[in-house]
Amino acid sequence: VARAVRPRWAPDSTMGVGEEALGAHLASEGWSLKPGVLAHFGEREDLASARNALLDTDLRRVGEPIVRAGDAYLAGPVVLQVVAVRDISRPARDSRDPSGGASAFGNGRTKGSGAARTSSTKTKSSRMLRVELTDGDARLVAVEHEPLRFVKDEASVPPGSKVLVPKDVVVRKVNGVLLLRGDDEFVPLGGRVASLFRDWERARARRGRDDTSDENSAGKDAPAYRPYDPGDA
Known part of the structure; x- marks a missing residue:
């Protein structure tokens, strides 16, 4: 009997921390994530590695809005x-x-x-x-x-x-x-x-x-120093 082949994109249910466990852990800390993000990061081997990967990810890509503009x-x-x-x-x-x-x-x-x-x-x-x-x-x-x-x-x-x-x-x-x-x-x-x-x-x-360029050029355009001569007054 031919054995079914798991699509490459499908998560392996036998590996990883799992979407549910990761979601519960992150929600308690205050993460708000878009649908599908937990499934992706839940494939990591443990909670720590999944969380570290999220810390290194741009929240603009994975974050679900939680802040409301009118809140005091x-x-x-x-x-x-x-x-x-x-x-x-x-x-x-x-x-x-x-x-x-x-x-x-x-x-x-x-x-x-x-x-x-x-x-x-x-x-x-x-x-x-x-x-x-x-x-x-x-x-x-x-x-x-x-x-x-x-x-x-x-x-x-x-x-x-x-x-x-x-x-x-x-x-x-x-x-x-x-x-x-x-x-x-x-x-x-x-x-x-x-x-x-x-x-x-x-x-x-x-x-x-x-800043370095500004310091090096400071004073270059200043007029040359001339000692005071009362006769020039």
């Missing part, structure tokens, strides 16, 4: 993806160097040690991160209303990485902006979406080269 708050649990992060308490040029010391772009430029310590201390105590997030469809803007100690700097939550608003947490909106009141409301989960991370790194490197 965001209630957890919900997993969101980082779109962009910027420290709005500092000038745009300074925010490119979140360490407050050596340049974030590795071009060898450093500040004086005293200035670096002062800048670093000030950043930790008075920074305000502006975070753009998405559920895969809608975009949200959040600000660091109270210190987020789990987020060292902008570079620690690059575009594509995932964050969690935990269960039983309600993040309030003011004028459409989410106010993040500390680590209990904003938990980085990690993840790296290759295409988004690559574009982000290229943009950082490009800005670093622009």
